[in-house]
Amino acid sequence: MYPALLLAAEPSRLISLGGIDIAIIAIYFVVVLIIGFYLKGQSSTGEDFFMAGREMTAWIAGLSFLSANLGSLELMGWAAAAYQYGILATHWYWIGAIPAMLFLGIVMMPFYYISKTHSVPGYLQLRFGEPSRALSAVSFGFMTVLMSGINMYSMALVMKVVLGWDINFSIWVSSITVAIYVALGGLRSAIFNEVLQFILIWVGALVIPIVGMIEAGGWDGMVARIHQNFPGQDYTHLWSTMGSFTDNPMGIHWTGIVLGLGWVISFGYWTTDFLVVQRVLAAKDLRAAKMAPIIGATFKMFVPAIVILPGLLALAVLPFKLTGEDVALATGGHSYNEVLPIMLARYCGPGLLGLGITALIAGFMSGMAGNVSAFATVWTYDIYRAFWKKDADDAHYVSMGRWCTILGVLVSIGTAYMVMEFKSIMDYVQALFSFFIAPLFGTVILGMLWKRATGPGGFWGLLSGTVASVAMWGWVKMDPSAIRYIALSPNAKDMAENMYRALWSWLICVIVTVVVSLLTEPKPEKELAGLVYGCTEIPSEAQVPMYQRPMFWAVIVIVVFLILQIMFW
Amino acid sequence: MPKNISIWFFTGALLLIYGVLILATGVWALSHPPEHPVVLASLHIDIWWGVLLTLIGLLYCWKFAPGKE
Structure with a gap:
């Protein structure tokens, strides 16, 4: 879900930090480590380490759910996109997130939660069998650590551009800190720190839109x-x-935004990417698990205030224009990607500047902790336990989880150095990651809502959707004019291609799953209990007061969402 | 260390520390204005933000103090 964040190869320093700013950053590192050491004693069983004991409140699970996605590249990349494309970038926060998050809470969470699965590949194993789990677990584990490394490298480069910090220093200090607190406290430690990081991101970044709106004279100004x-x-x-x-700078049609982003990509990411779903599975009961994505959606709706608005404000108040990376390098100017640090330096003096930089570091660490904790769970439960060592005791798997966390961080560091040498890897891995999201959503949604879907149907649907996505991507790479077939217009740009490719691969997955399922023997209904709509008894909420029902809050969120669409139409 | 310290207590403690530091830096800047002031420095946003973080931090530390049910 990141926009491309192209960064300068030989950057110069943008901001100088004072002693107070360094102190604020250092205090943050000390506190996250204290939390990790404090929680070590509470993570002795597999359920504690991998699922945070399944005792998180809706608020903690909801904020962690959102924070795992709110990485610093997300913040800086979409602020840059807002400067480049204007308010259109908000689609990735509104239609590209809110409906999917509500759908996860209201429709899908009961099946994830009642099945007591520990992961999304784990759900696929229960519903479709081992082949689907293996395909999903291996692709997720592999891509997650690679993505983590790419983000790590990008963040270290940002620190070099903005602060002049050495890349090696940034990579090792931040990743060792994450490795320590996640290896010590497991998912509970990752979640606690994500909540802290979420608060820091808001208090660190909110100064920019507040002072910026005063300078610009309000929205109209x-x-x-x-x-x-x-x-x-x-x-x-x-x-x-x-x-x-051709009417908008993104080169995209509303059908691409609604069907590609708003339906397939958004629903695929928010409802099946284990990085975010894992946080909700740690909720203490079904109602908390249903409320967590709704709380996350509520805050997600207002994230554009600290991401998109700074980009728009920069268009209004900066006395110079930001450019693309190549032009900035050639002219010695500043690129779109530096818009958030530039606005931070414009309004924040000593102290506040340190807080703003801490917010960026916190964002990076929350994203990385999300990656490695999800990787440790999928590796330990869905690969190691499923295919190598089925009968070990609980302590053995916890130990494997701790080592996996460290291994995941080391592979991420290795990826970061690999990307440093071969920058094109970044584009390939980001594309590869997107190949799995759309088909996986097709497989999971059919598995949850259609009793007739069979194991072979799920596996072949997932495989064919993924292969089709790779094939479409390769076709456009080899022959750029093929975009007119994939995105339905020769005027479409990269963003539109991504949207339509996701849509076609999802459709292929669904069609193949349906056809193969109809040709194969269905599973007996008693084996589908707790997994599929119509075979699962979902606890009634009739006795719960209206204001405590997830559906009540979901309706309020969707009404506010619709009002925002009309306000900024 | 006491068992079951709420994450909100950690959050409150961090905001309190940050609030005090930022407030102190803002007050110091009143008598020692920086050579290159930020845009709209006259708003003294650091003082306001420091006060806000301090108050939120105090509230959370008090409400979620270890041992308090």
């Missing part, structure tokens, strides 16, 4: 200044420029 600075261009409307591929 900001829009007027943008029109003055960029005459003839529309940066402040969400939907009105989506009627044609």
Whole structure:
């Protein structure tokens, strides 16, 4: 879910930190390590280490669910996208997240939670059998550590661009800290730190939109200044420029946003990516598990205030224009990707600057902790226990989980250095990761909602959807003009290709799953109890007061979501 | 260390420390203005933000103090 964040090869320092700023950053590192050591004693069983004892409240699970996604590259990348594309970038926070998060809470969470699975591949094993689990677990584990390494490298490069820090120093200090607190306290430690990081991201980044709006003269003043600075261009409307591929800077049609992003990519990521789903599985009961994504969605709706708004404010108030990376390198100017640190330096003096940089570091560490804790669980339960050592005791698997966390961090560091040497790897791995998301959503949603889906149907659907996605990507790589078939227009750009490729691979997965399922023998209904709609008894909420029901809050969130679409239409 | 310290207590403690540091830095800057002030420095956003973080930190430390049910 990251935009491409291209970074300078030979950057110069953007911000200088004072003693107080360094102290604020150092205190943050000390506190996260204290939390890790404190929680070590509470992570002695597999259920504690991998599932945080399944005792998190809805608030903690919900904030952690969101925080695991709110990495620093997410913050900086989408702020850059907002400067480049305007408010269109908000689609990735609203239609590209809110409906899917609510769907996870209301429709899918009961099956994940009642089945007592420890992971998404674990659910696939219960529903479709070992082959589907193996395919999903291996691809997830492999891609997760690679993505973690790419993010680590990008973050270290950001630290070099912004602060002039040595890349090796940034990589090793931040990753060793994450390795220590996750290896000590497992998922519980990762979740606790993610909640802390979530708060820090908000208190560190919120200064920019507040002071920025004062400088710009409110929303109307900001829009007027943008029109003055960029005459003839529309940066402040969400939907009105989506009627044609050529009417908006993203080169995308509204069907791509609604069906590709809003349906397949968003639902695939938020409902089947174990990195985020793991946080919700740690909830203390079903109602908390259903409420957690709704709480996450509520906060997600307001994240554009600290990500998109700084990008828009930069369009309005900066006395110079930001450019693409190549132009910035050639001219010695600043690129889109530096917009958030530039705005931070514009409004934040000593102390606040340290807090803002801490927010970026916290974002990076929460994302990395999410990756390695999810990797440790999938590796230990869905690969090691499933295929190597089935009958070891609980302590053995906890020990494996701790070592896996360290191994995951080391592989991530190795990937970071590999990317440093061969930068094109970054594009390939990000594309590879996207190959699995859309088909996996097709497999999981059919598994949960259609009793007739069979094991072979699930496996062949997942495999064919993934292969089709890779094939479409390779086709456009070899012949760029093929985009007119994939994205339905020769005017479509990369973003549109991603959306439509996801849509086609999801459709292929669904069609193959349905056809193969109809040709193979169905599973007996008694084996589907707790896994599928119609075979699962979902506890009634009739006795729960209206204001405590997840559905009540989901309706409120969706109404606010719709109001926001109309307000910024 | 006491068992069952809430994450909200850790959060409150960190915000309290940050609030005090940022507030102190903001007050210091009143008598020692920086050579290159930030945009809208006259708002003294660091003082306001420091006060806000200190108050939130105090509230969370008090409400979620270890041993308090």
